[in-house]
Amino acid sequence: MSHHIVELKDLHYTYPDGNAALHGVSFRITHGETVAIVGANGAGKSTILLHLNGCLIPETGTVRIGDFPLTRKTLDHVRRTVGMVFQDPDDQLFMPSVYEDVAFGPLNLGLPPEDVAERVTQALTTVGALHLKDRPPYRLSGGEKRSVAIASVLSMSPSILVMDEPTSNLDPKSRRQLIQLLKTFAHTIILATHDLDMVLDLCARTIVLKKGRVEADGSTSDILQNAVLLESCRLEKPFALQACPICSPVPSGNNSILQSKQHAKHNHL
């Protein structure tokens, strides 16, 4: 199944303003994997994502999507293969109604109207947003917008899904629903995120970036338990892996506020 492979080899990128974002990133993601790309702000996550479907074309190094290296000539093919969900759904939902927005991609692929209608219904049903189809996107809630943004990409039936901060600005329930939804997908999924608890739930593999380089690449459970590595990359253990602040308080880190409160209470008594 070579057409679902994403491979980066020694990728460098410097923004026009001179800001060097990537210094030789290499990794290979195979069919059906769910991979998280994590790292501090400015570590290069977004720059990598922009390379995955050709918003940026590699300067040095190569990006391969399936059988094709990413060049200007293969852009169409790559964009058909890779579906990108942006961080701000307002950037992605630009058509007057939800239905038209989800139909935008398939129509551009030149599909006949019946097929477009079927794909739109299918995609909206998958994300549970079929009832929103006639609403204008700007009047939806944050969670609804996110679902529709995902549907607008699913309707193009990509084999690889790339998402930038999919859980940002979602309430806990919507976040949970999104995670459950992503678990049902058979696509290759690449997520850039700070939500390490979601990574723990969803992704078998994690790639840690630090200052434009791959600092670690391996199984999520190993990486997210490696406190030294996380600390050096400005990350923290996900809450699920931290000790419960009430059962077993630790004298440092996140729990200090709770501790000092209890302490204060103790002193007063």
Place this chain on the structure above:
Amino acid sequence: MAKIASSFLDISYLDSLSRLQSPIHRLDPRVKVIATALYLISVVSFGKYEITGLIPFFVYPIVLIALGDLPLVYLLKKILIAAPFAFFIGMFNPLIDRAVVMHLGPIGISGGWISFVSIMLRFVLTVGAVLALIASTGFASICMSLEKMGVPNVFAVQLLFLYRYIFVLIDEASRMVRARSLRVFEKRGMGFSVFISMIGQLLLRALDRAQRIHRAMRCRGFDGEIRMTRPLAFCRRDGVFVLGWSALFVLMRLYDIPQWMGERITGLIG
């Protein structure tokens, strides 16, 4: 801030009107656009001292509003907001054009006053008709029908995006204004220089967003053309609408109906 936010709510209210169900709403948007365009041309093409000839033209917006179940008071308020523009265009006419052209009893009325009234009348008619069109059709459908009728795609898409992102822009601006007002004390920081840098900031943010939107569009295969799926079906009802109104507009433009009626009535009495 309150003002920006409330005008924002107002636009979305206008937008929600377009989702009502009525005989007017069900018409093909193209016939409404054509009829309204003809209407505008007829109204605007009258001579500058025309008043009586304009009166029958009230029938079009009134019918749209009545059959379309549109809220009259709301639309009147919207017209009033734009009224100062027309007022300032016409206000010098009475001062410049002082020649008396008609007598109402002992009072001589100058040409300037008549043309001023004519301007205000035309303003109410045209703005009223266009508002009724938007409220009964929806901005997106209007853009789409323009495109279907051969208006270059670029213009239709520009209009569409303008409308789509007005909401986002207003949101962004009102957040900015709120952020400033929270840190302004005793009017310090309300100055013009701050305002200018805020406008600049807003422009930069808009450019940034435009780039992100363009990227999102390219990712989904955008090639310069927006394809829409809304089926437009032209049926007999639409034909009747557009032909009926066009005929009436031409008639009302060519013949001064109130004058004709007046003459008939005085003829009968005499």
